[in-house]
Amino acid sequence: MSPLRKGLLLAAAQLLLVASLGGKFAWDRAHLPRVWVRTAAYDPELPIRGRYLSLRLRVQADRVYGNTHLPDGNQGRFWEQMKDVYLSVENGELVANPAPGPTGLRVTRWKIRDAEVASLQEPVAFFLPEHAADPSRRAAGEELWMEVTVPKKGPPRPIRLGVKRGEKITPLDIQ
Numbered sequence: 001m002s003p004l005r006k007g008l009l010l011a012a013a014q015l016l017l018v019a020s021l022g023g024k025f026a027w028d029r030a031h032l033p034r035v036w037v038r039t040a041a042y043d044p045e046l047p048i049r050g051r052y053l054s055l056r057l058r059v060q061a062d063r064v065y066g067n068t069h070l071p072d073g074n075q076g077r078f079w080e081q082m083k084d085v086y087l088s089v090e091n092g093e094l095v096a097n098p099a100p101g102p103t104g105l106r107v108t109r110w111k112i113r114d115a116e117v118a119s120l121q122e123p124v125a126f127f128l129p130e131h132a133a134d135p136s137r138r139a140a141g142e143e144l145w146m147e148v149t150v151p152k153k154g155p156p157r158p159i160r161l162g163v164k165r166g167e168k169i170t171p172l173d174i175q
Contacts, residue, residue, distance in 0.1 A: 025157070028157065029159065032149040032150060032151055033088075033150045034089075034147060034148065034149050034150070034159065035093065035148060035150060036092075036146070036147050036162060036169050037058060037059070037094045037145060037146055037147075037148055037156070038144075038145055038164075039055040039056065039057060039058065039144050039146050040055065040056045040058065040117075040119060051127070051128045051129075051130060052125045052126060052127045052128055053125070053126045053128065053134075053135070053136055053161075054123040054124075055125075055126060055136075055144075055146055055158075056120060056121075056123050057094060057119055057120045057124055057146065057156060058094075058117060058118065058119045059085075059094045059095065059096040059107055059119060059120060060094065060095045060096065060118070061083075061085075061096040061118035063095070063097050063098060064083050064085055064098050064107055064118070065081075065083075065109065065118070069116065070109065070110070070111055070116055081108045081109045081110070082107070082108045083096075083098065083099075083107055083108075084101065084102050084103050085097055085098060085105050085106065086099050086103050086152075086153075087105065087156065088150070089150050094148070094150065094156070096118065096120075103153070104154065104155075105121075105122070105155060106120070106121040107120055107121065108121050120155065120156075122155060124146070124148070124155060124156060125158075126146065126158045126161060128174060129174065132174050135161050135163075135174060141165060141166075142163050142164065142165055143163070143164040144161060144162075144164075145161070145162045145163070146158055146159075146160070146161055146162070147159040147160050147161075147162065147171070160172070161174065
């Protein structure tokens with residue numbers, strides 16, 4: 001087999017691999033549940049990996065923690081609150097459910113201004129174009145939300161970002 005033929009065969013195999021991944025994500029977006037989730041942003045840029053937002057997704061975790069509350073002074077020991085979960089979408093909310101064993105997804109909780117907040121432990125990365133403004137910097141009264149698809153296993157997959165003002169979420173046009 002000639003070097004040209006080997007190169008074309010390798011290029012075709014790589015193209016097929018990339019196309020199959022794109023097809024899987026397109027199928028997921030069309031068939032898996034989608035939901036808007038409130039986020040908590042941190043680490044907007046790391047030179048080694050490029051420009052992105054690292055977002056923790058807030059979840060409704062009443063089923064995981066029940067009626068228990070964080071003890072006073074527990075704010076610095078969040079690892080004690082980590083629980084394995086699986087995710088579902090119910091009534092337009094991302095809900096954490098207790099898992100019988102390790103799932104690779106964990107939820108934790110902490111206090112913010114005397115309110116208990118639960119979020120996924122592992123952040124979701126949302127990549128930004130090089131010259132786009134940082135969408136995590138919001139004005140007073142605005143919250144950053146992310147629309148995600150929720151697979152049966154694994155973390156939610158980001159689709160787009162939006163800003164919530166009052167009761168309305170407006171998708172951001174990030175270019």
